[in-house]
Amino acid sequence: MECRLCLGPAPADSSVSIFGDPHPERLEQRIRTCCQIYVKRGDGLPDIVCISCKNNLELLISFRKACFRNNETSQVRLDDCLKIKTEEVLLEDIIWDDEPSLLTNHRKSSEICSKPSPSESELVLHTREKPFKCEICLKSFCHKSKLESHKKLHTELKPYKCDICVKSFFQKSSLKSHEKLHTGIRPHKCDTCLKTFIHKYELVLHLRSHTGEKPYQCEICLKTFSLNTYLRLHQKTHTGIISHKCEICSKSFSRKSSLELHKKLHTGIKPHKCETCLKSFIHKYELVLHLRSHTGEKPYQCDICLKSFAQKSNLRLHKKIHTGKKPHKCEICLKSFYRKYDVVLHLRFHMGEKPYKCEICLKSFTRKCSLMLHKTTHSGIKPH
Structure with a gap:
């Protein structure tokens, strides 16, 4: 009986079921909103939270709502201030008792240095109004020219x-x-x-x-x-909206660009070729990263130990070593890891799973890199 969030003890009398919460905003939704943790029923992890974590979630939700509400209030006040127009007082409406020459002099000076009044489009820009709306996608614009x-x-x-x-x-x-x-x-x-x-x-x-x-x-x-x-x-x-789905394998993506990149996998076409080793790639960025293996270029350097990396993602993963935190734990032997992917690889040792198989001798491996290293024994090429 562990709490899903703090992993502390959560006995029945002081815990709440994540999926049995009668609150209109279900508890799993609040956990996803506040903690960016996607809780699923039957995922093998604890499905309860302790009262302390539940109260903290309530406080955080209330705080977020108050912040958004106050921000909207401040925005309305700002919009109201921007909409206030300064009323111009015409000199003809002023009663001049004893200095008529002052009116005449002011009229002459105003004719010389008067500035043109702001146009209607400029006033719209300051009021942040977007009166021109696209009939197709409903996107709004300040100016008609931008809409066109x-x-x-x-x-x-x-x-x-x-x-x-x-x-x-x-x-x-x-x-x-x-x-x-x-x-x-x-x-x-x-x-x-x-x-x-x-x-x-x-x-x-x-x-x-x-x-x-x-x-x-x-x-x-x-x-x-x-x-x-x-x-x-x-x-x-x-x-949480995944609107773009591959018609071939039904895999879904939140971005259309990600779907377009994914579709290239099904074509089998690899137009980007390395001139050194003639290896081909589907995407151009894969070729750019591959070329660094020939040039030895490592443009991303750690600020702490000055170690360099060819890819920015490897640098981000490396920096976790300096924090000393290993947030990902194996449920079987409780061994901790820096990356979640390392836990996935580690679990294969417990399960005896070896998904990568050599096509020549049919020997299996737990990691893809181990398979690639093994294949060099068949080609006769000594690994570096």
């Missing part, structure tokens, strides 16, 4: 075409930005690593890799990102 530009996405018409590579674009500004690729000029240089870029915004984004700046934060789990696009993609994980 957006509608081209639905028609798939790309009127602006590059004269060199015949690539088409929805907007003229996108075409001008694209044409810089053909000039070969990269005027924006990073002072740290001397890498050059075509566009200034690319340099700004690149500098965050040196500074570690991540200005975009998720309001739910407080995770930060260097790009706003990464944040928007991450926020879809909180919705």
Whole structure:
């Protein structure tokens, strides 16, 4: 009788069933929202929580709701302030008793230095109103021109075409930005690593890799990102909606781009080939990572022990070693691991599972890397 969250003792008289909670917001939903833990019935893990953890969840939920409610209130107040318009007092409405010349002088000066009044589109921008809505996807815009530009996405018409590579674009500004690729000029240089870029915004984004700046934060789990696009993609994980499904294997994805990448697996086509060892890959980024095995390039360095890695994901996993925390535990022998994947591999030793089999001698292995190392004995190539 352990608590699912704190692993503390949870006897029947001081615990609550996760799936038997009568609250309108079910307990498993609150755990997913607050802790980012997806609880499933029959997953083999404890299905109860202690009273202390339940109370903490209630407090956290109340705090989140209060924060969102207060933020909305503050936003309404700000919008109300921005909508207040300063009333102009006409000089003709003022009664001048004894200084008529002052009115005349002011009229002359106003004719010389008067500024044009703000346009209607500028006022809309400050009030944050978006009165123009797309009839297809219901997305709203501040200006009608932006709506018209957006509608081209639905028609798939790309009127602006590059004269060199015949690539088409929805907007003229996108075409001008694209044409810089053909000039070969990269005027924006990073002072740290001397890498050059075509566009200034690319340099700004690149500098965050040196500074570690991540200005975009998720309001739910407080995770930060260097790009706003990464944040928007991450926020879809909180919705739990998996809308894109592969028609061949029925595997689902939260992003359309992930589905498109996955579909390439079924085609069997590997268009990206290494010129050194002629090995082919489905995705271009796989080739980029593979080339580092030939060049020995390891661009990602640990700030603590200065150890370098070829992939950023390996660096993130390595940094967990310095924390000393091993959050993933084997349920059979209670051995702890830094990564959840290591637990999966470790359990194969207990279960005797060896899913990777050599096609030549039919010998089986628990890990894929062990199989790849074994195959070198058949090819006669000595491993490094």
